[in-house]
Amino acid sequence: xxxxxxxxxxxxxxxxxxxxxxxxxxxxxxxxxxxxxxxxxxxxxxxxxxxxxxxxxxxxxxxxxxxxxxxxxxxxxxxxxxxxxxxxxxxxxxxxxxxxxxxxxxxxxxxxxxxxxxxxxxxxxxxxxxxxxxxxxxxxxxxxxxxxxxxxxxxxxxxxxxxxxxxxxxxxxxxxxxxxxxxxxxxxxxxxxxxxxxxxxxxxxxxxxxxxxxxxxxxxxxxxxxxxxxxxxxxxxxxxxxxxxxxxxxxxxxxxxxxxxxxxxxxxxxxxxxxxxxxxxxxxxxxxxxxx
Numbered sequence: 001x002x003x004x005x006x007x008x009x010x011x012x013x014x015x016x017x018x019x020x021x022x023x024x025x026x027x028x029x030x031x032x033x034x035x036x037x038x039x040x041x042x043x044x045x046x047x048x049x050x051x052x053x054x055x056x057x058x059x060x061x062x063x064x065x066x067x068x069x070x071x072x073x074x075x076x077x078x079x080x081x082x083x084x085x086x087x088x089x090x091x092x093x094x095x096x097x098x099x100x101x102x103x104x105x106x107x108x109x110x111x112x113x114x115x116x117x118x119x120x121x122x123x124x125x126x127x128x129x130x131x132x133x134x135x136x137x138x139x140x141x142x143x144x145x146x147x148x149x150x151x152x153x154x155x156x157x158x159x160x161x162x163x164x165x166x167x168x169x170x171x172x173x174x175x176x177x178x179x180x181x182x183x184x185x186x187x188x189x190x191x192x193x194x195x196x197x198x199x200x201x202x203x204x205x206x207x208x209x210x211x212x213x214x215x216x217x218x219x220x221x222x223x224x225x226x227x228x229x230x231x232x233x234x235x236x237x238x239x240x241x242x243x244x245x246x247x248x249x250x251x252x253x254x255x256x257x258x259x260x261x262x263x264x265x266x267x268x269x270x271x272x273x274x275x276x277x278x279x280x281x282x283x284x285x286x287x288x289x290x291x292x
Contacts, residue, residue, distance in 0.1 A: 024058045030065030035093065039068040042092070052079040054105070062111065064089035071096030076129075078103040084111025087135045087160075094124075102127040104153045109133050117141070123148060124161075130154025141167040146188070151179040158185040166193045173203040174215070183210045192220030200227035201244065202235075210237045217244035222268060228254040237261060243282075248291055250274050258291065267292050 028045045030038040045060065052058040057079045064085045074092065076082055082102070084090030090111040092100060099115040102108055106129030115122040115138045122140030125131065128151040136159065138144040146161035156175075163172040174188030190199035201215035202208070202225065215237075217223035225242035227249045228235050234255045242258070247266025250256045254272035258279055265281040267274060267290065276291035 024056065026058065026060045027063065028060060028067075029063045030067070032065075035066040035068035036070065038065050039070065039072075039093070042067045043069060043072060043074060046074060046076065046080075049077060049080060052077055054079060057081065057105075059083060062090045062092075066091045066093060068093045069096075069099060070094070073098050074100045076100070076102040076106050076108070078105045078129075081107045081109070082111070083109050086110055087112050087133060097121055098123045098126055100125050102129045104128040104151065106130070107132060107154055112136075115139070115144075121145075122163075126150055127152060130156060131159050132157040134159045136161045138163045140165055140170075142170050143172070144170075145173045145176050147175045149175065149177045149179065149181045152181045155182040155184060156186070157183075159183075160187050162189040162191070163199075164191045164193065165197060165199075168194045168197065170194055170197040172197070172199040172217075172220070174201040174217075176203045176205065177208045178205045180207045181209075183208065183213060185212050187214040187216070189214075190217045190223070192218075192223070194219075195221060197221060199223045199244075199246075200249075201225045201242075202227065204228045204233060204235045205230045206233050208233075208235045210235075210240055212239050213237075214241045215243070216241075217246065222246040222249075224249050224268060225264065226256060226258075228256050228272065230254055248274055256291070263287055263291060265292055 094115045109132040112135040115124045117140045121143035122138040123145045124136040124138040126148040136146040144163040144165045146163040165172040172190040174190045188201045192199040197220040199217040201217045215225040223244045224246040225244035240261045250270045250272040252271040256274045274291045279287040
């Protein structure tokens with residue numbers, strides 16, 4: 001038979017529970033206006049953080065976009081992690097002396113940080129915490145450091161870092177370690193475009209361990225894949241590729257141990273101790289135990 005008329009609406013049910021929001025996650029979204037406007041949003045979000053601690057850590061999650069800080073520095077407080085949407089999706093840019101500084105017990109991951117300073121030194125990241133899946137590039141005139149490991153409380157994992165300088169008597173450092181740090185994976189490059197300058201892929205000022213990484217330096221008057229300049233520091237490198245015409249520099253009292261790696265076969269200066277027990281040259285011939 002024919003369908004009957006629609007009956008009256010029933011009584012409305014009780015309201016459901018509201019969805020759970022983020023408790024300790026700050027989401028930063030681009031304004032889609034300009035990278036500078038996006039950078040201001042990011043800086044304001046980080047500046048508003050308060051109360052983060054060991055038992056109440058916080059996360060800053062950054063959506064895809066370019067966030068330009070200009071000459072300002074973004075400072076991440078302790079117990080706050082920063083996560084981008086991927087190294088090819090989230091970029092934090094700077095044009096001053098330093099783009100991003102991270103305190104202890106932080107991890108920066110999944111993004112790209114750049115610092116391009118056409119009138120002085122440039123430093124992309126200064127961290128006392130950890131890095132994972134990060135690209136860091138620094139380009140300056142008088143000096144450039146892609147990553148400065150100041151006092152890391154976490155390892156540095158799968159980081160791509162490169163530093164480039166151009167002025168006479170300048171220095172380029174892919175990774176500068178100022179406190180004990182563990183590095184696993186990734187690549188670190190230093191490139192100096194002035195003949196009187198110096199480049200070091202790893203500039204080790206303290207005990208450092210590196211595995212499964214590429215350390216490459218070129219240009220300048222001296223290009224070292226490893227430059228050990230600490231005080232009684234021991235640097236250990238395993239299963240890595242080391243490239244640079246300057247070879248190794250090891251200061252008095254320091255020790256460089258390289259195992260299972262490709263090495264340049266050049267020793268610029270070893271006033272300390274260099275050991276290469278089972279390494280090979282670019283030609284695949286076995287290297288000498290003295291790293292030559």
